[in-house]
Amino acid sequence: MTEENASTKMNKAKQEESEATGTTEEPEDPRKLLTKASETDNYEDKLRLYDKALTLDPLYFDAWIQKGFALDRTGKSKEALACYDKALEIDPENLGIKCLKGFAFNNLKEFEKSIESYDEVLKIKPDDVFSLYQKGLALENLDRYGEAMKCYDRALEIDPTDVLIREKQMRLLELIYKKGTMVNSPDSGYN
Known part of the structure; x- marks a missing residue:
């Protein structure tokens, strides 16, 4: 029996043993x-x-x-x-990881840190629609509606076909209308 055949038989025996015990070798x-x-x-x-x-x-x-x-x-x-x-x-330099950090900070309700993560991306890639949208969401969570609206507007300038952002923008406009103001927004003159 050659060494190769012996190795093949041994591997097959290991596989059969793993299958018999219900375990699989990783x-x-x-x-x-x-x-x-x-x-x-x-x-x-x-x-x-x-x-x-x-x-x-x-x-x-x-x-x-x-x-x-x-x-x-x-x-x-x-x-x-x-x-x-x-x-x-x-x-x-990986921008994708910075976006993922923004998600994690959002999940922790650390919205300022989330915004910082997206701003890092936007410094390098100012037309990143995803980061603009996510930054807008974080700003909304801080009741900074005017700034959030600017993010959505900018994202829609870049990609006017993005239905998700357009819907989010419309819901924010509805919220602003119901409240009658952009409470706590540094851009309260937006409406």
Whole structure:
């Protein structure tokens, strides 16, 4: 029996044993672990796989982002921010991570920090419709309606076909109309 045949038989025996006991051996390649994590809907399993990938490669950028996203989705936004900070250590110029930090800060009701995150993106990419929209949402949560409206207006100048932003703008106008003012807004002369 050749060495290759012996190895193949051993791997097959391991696989059969794993199937018989109901366990499956996880890959040792961090990229394969992320692929496996993407195939499950269970966030605990995802997090376990991300942790294993990061044990194998602590500088695996995508694993830090995915782990942060999963943590944020499960209400662990502070832990998500720590993951995003790790990812930013690897790629400090990544605008996507700054947007994800804005989401996490929103979930923590830290709207000023959320706005700061989106402003970092907008300094570099002033026509980023997504960041303008998200900044508008954070401003609304602070009752800064005039500034929020300016964000929505600017986003619609860039992409006039965005139905979601147009609907949000209309709901904000309705809210302003009902209140009769842009309470606490530094731009109270907007209406």
